[in-house]
Amino acid sequence: MIERYSRPEMVAIWSPESKFSIWLEIETLAAEAMEGFGQIPAGTSAAVRERAQFDVERINEIEREVKHDVIAFLTNVAEYVGEEARYLHKGLTSSDVLDTCLAVQLSRASDLLLTGLDRVLTALKTRAEEHKLSPTIGRSHGIHAEPVTFGLKLAGYYAEFKRCRARLVAAREEIATCALSGAVGTFANIDPRIEAHVAKALGLVPEPISTQIIPRDRHAMFFSTLGVIASSIERLATEVRHLQRTEVLEAEEFFSAGQKGSSAMPHKRNPVLTENLTGLARLVRSSVTPALENVALWHERDISHSSVERGIGPDATVHLDFALHRLAGVIEQLLVYPENMQANMDKLGGLHNSQRVLLALVEKEVSREDAYRLVQRNAMRTWAGEGAFLDFLKQDEDVKARLTDAELEALFDMEYHLAQVDYIYARVFS
Numbered sequence: 001m002i003e004r005y006s007r008p009e010m011v012a013i014w015s016p017e018s019k020f021s022i023w024l025e026i027e028t029l030a031a032e033a034m035e036g037f038g039q040i041p042a043g044t045s046a047a048v049r050e051r052a053q054f055d056v057e058r059i060n061e062i063e064r065e066v067k068h069d070v071i072a073f074l075t076n077v078a079e080y081v082g083e084e085a086r087y088l089h090k091g092l093t094s095s096d097v098l099d100t101c102l103a104v105q106l107s108r109a110s111d112l113l114l115t116g117l118d119r120v121l122t123a124l125k126t127r128a129e130e131h132k133l134s135p136t137i138g139r140s141h142g143i144h145a146e147p148v149t150f151g152l153k154l155a156g157y158y159a160e161f162k163r164c165r166a167r168l169v170a171a172r173e174e175i176a177t178c179a180l181s182g183a184v185g186t187f188a189n190i191d192p193r194i195e196a197h198v199a200k201a202l203g204l205v206p207e208p209i210s211t212q213i214i215p216r217d218r219h220a221m222f223f224s225t226l227g228v229i230a231s232s233i234e235r236l237a238t239e240v241r242h243l244q245r246t247e248v249l250e251a252e253e254f255f256s257a258g259q260k261g262s263s264a265m266p267h268k269r270n271p272v273l274t275e276n277l278t279g280l281a282r283l284v285r286s287s288v289t290p291a292l293e294n295v296a297l298w299h300e301r302d303i304s305h306s307s308v309e310r311g312i313g314p315d316a317t318v319h320l321d322f323a324l325h326r327l328a329g330v331i332e333q334l335l336v337y338p339e340n341m342q343a344n345m346d347k348l349g350g351l352h353n354s355q356r357v358l359l360a361l362v363e364k365e366v367s368r369e370d371a372y373r374l375v376q377r378n379a380m381r382t383w384a385g386e387g388a389f390l391d392f393l394k395q396d397e398d399v400k401a402r403l404t405d406a407e408l409e410a411l412f413d414m415e416y417h418l419a420q421v422d423y424i425y426a427r428v429f430s
Contacts, residue, residue: 005280010321013108014314016056022101023073024052026198027088030180033197040087047084052077070094091190095301096180099214102309103176103204106222109317110172116324117165117229121158123331125429128154132421135414136250136341137352142242146352147345147417150251150336155428157236164229171225174218178204184300185210212301216294219309223291226316230284233323237274237281240330244271250341254333273330280323287312349382350389356411357393357403364402374398 012018032045054076063072070089078085089097132151137144178199182190192206199206207214244252253273255261261268290312294305345352354375361371378392378399386392393399393408403411 005322006318007321007325010109010112010318011314013105013112014318019101019105020054020056020059020073022104023070023097024054024077025202026097026100026180027074027077027092028052029198029201030090030092030194031087033194034087034090034191036197037191037193039191040090041084044084044087048081048088051081053080068094070097091182091194092180093183093212095213096182098306099210100178100180100198100202100204102313103178103214104202105313106219106317107172107176107203109313109321110168110175112321113226113229113317113324114165114168114172116321116328117161117168119328120161120324120331121165123328124154124158124161127151127331127334127336128158128425128429131336131338132425133418134336134338134341135345135418136338137345144345144348144352146355147414149418149421150338150341152421152424153239154331155425157232157239159428160232160235164232167225167228171222175222176204177207177214177218178202179207179210179214181207181210184212211299213297213305216291216297216305219305220291220295223287223312223316226320227285227288230281230320230323233320233327234278234281236327237277237330240274240334241271241278244269244274248340248344249337250344251334251336253330254335273326277323277327277330280319280326284316284320284323287316348389349387350412351379351382353389353412354379356416357399357408360407360411361399361402366402 028045028048031040031048034040035042035045054073058079059069059072059076062075063069066072066075071094074085074089077088081088128151130151131154132149134150135147136150136153138146138148178195179185180190180195180198181187181192187195195206198204240251240253242248243250252269253271255269260266261270261272290308294308297305358368358371358375361374362368366374374396375393378396379389381387381392382389390408390412393403394405399408
């Protein structure tokens with residue numbers, strides 16, 4: 001994690017204090033359940049609740065000697081609890097604590113990510129309504145195609161991030177499982193009711209069948225979902241970056257008072273936020289392949305996944321959390337220039353109406369091949385900068401034989417391209 005790209009709320013989830021607090025809660029809940037089922041002496045869990053503490057530095061000191069983090073933690077807690085500590089971790093294995101803790105952390109991280117997604121969705125919907133009927137040229141292959149509206153662009157991203165949200169809700173549900181099933185998952189030394197009690201208290205569900213660990217296909221799906229969300233962030237960021245280019249300038253990031261764009265060139269206003277988002281998306285996606293490779297562990301367990309998850313857990317969630325809020329801020333403050341959109345659309349002299357002319361000629365019983373040829377030969381003159389497309393069509397004898405000037409002019413009506421905007425908005429925002 002880099003502080004520059006971190007929000008305190010997400011960082012706190014991954015702090016040593018937070019991790020050990022969850023470990024202690026898992027152990028205490030397990031003792032509470034064992035006591036309730038008469039498996040350990042009465043009063044044990046009360047003693048643990050009353051006296052249990054931990055000290056991060058002391059845990060680290062013990063771990064340097066024993067080379068085992070959970071044992072170091074339990075040793076330190078026992079120093080505070082006293083005699084009753086012998087009942088902590090009864091029948092459990094380290095992964096029971098580690099994996100259940102990770103499930104809690106990823107669930108809490110998901111909740112923060114969902115909040116970020118909701119902010120992005122709200123911003124996109126607000127700006128989409130604002131520019132619902134702001135015409136702009138659609139581009140395919142980076143080349144002018146037919147008109148859309150800037151609102152439609154944003155509505156498309158809204159639909160995409162709505163899908164992202166649904167995927168994250170599903171991924172959160174899939175990752176939120178608890179395993180307290182013992183050394184190889186057989187419950188040989190622990191009552192399954194203990195697992196059920198701890199799971200319910202932590203807002204998790206019992207893992208249907210574990211080995212010594214929770215199966216890592218769950219984690220692979222979770223991080224893959226984060227990777228998809230990151231790619232959606234990058235797609236929108238890339239759009240803003242293109243629209244901010246000097247030759248386009250249809251929209252740009254907000255440029256605050258006192259902001260500097262370049263150490264050398266005082267005139268620069270660079271899309272630094274969306275470029276940053278592109279980089280952050282790459283970082284989040286870098287967690288996906290290691291998470292997929294973690295699925296294939298040896299037999300009932302090895303620890304090759306452990307070092308990976310210590311890195312990608314905090315890194316991916318912290319970076320994605322930061323990116324979502326940065327993206328929301330970009331959209332909320334985005335400077336939009338409808339007049340530049342219109343000017344850019346006019347640069348090709350009406351060529352965005354070429355398909356309408358093609359279809360009109362076909363309706364006049366011209367073969368599609370001949371109609372295409374007639375439209376293209378006039379369009380290429382406009383493309384070469386010789387004049388306006390409509391003027392060339394009116395002068396073309398073959399076109400004039402089929403379409404009157406009034407009919408041609410009607411084909412250049414912008415409202416035609418916007419006729420279904422309400423229908424699309426109803427589908428997206430219903």
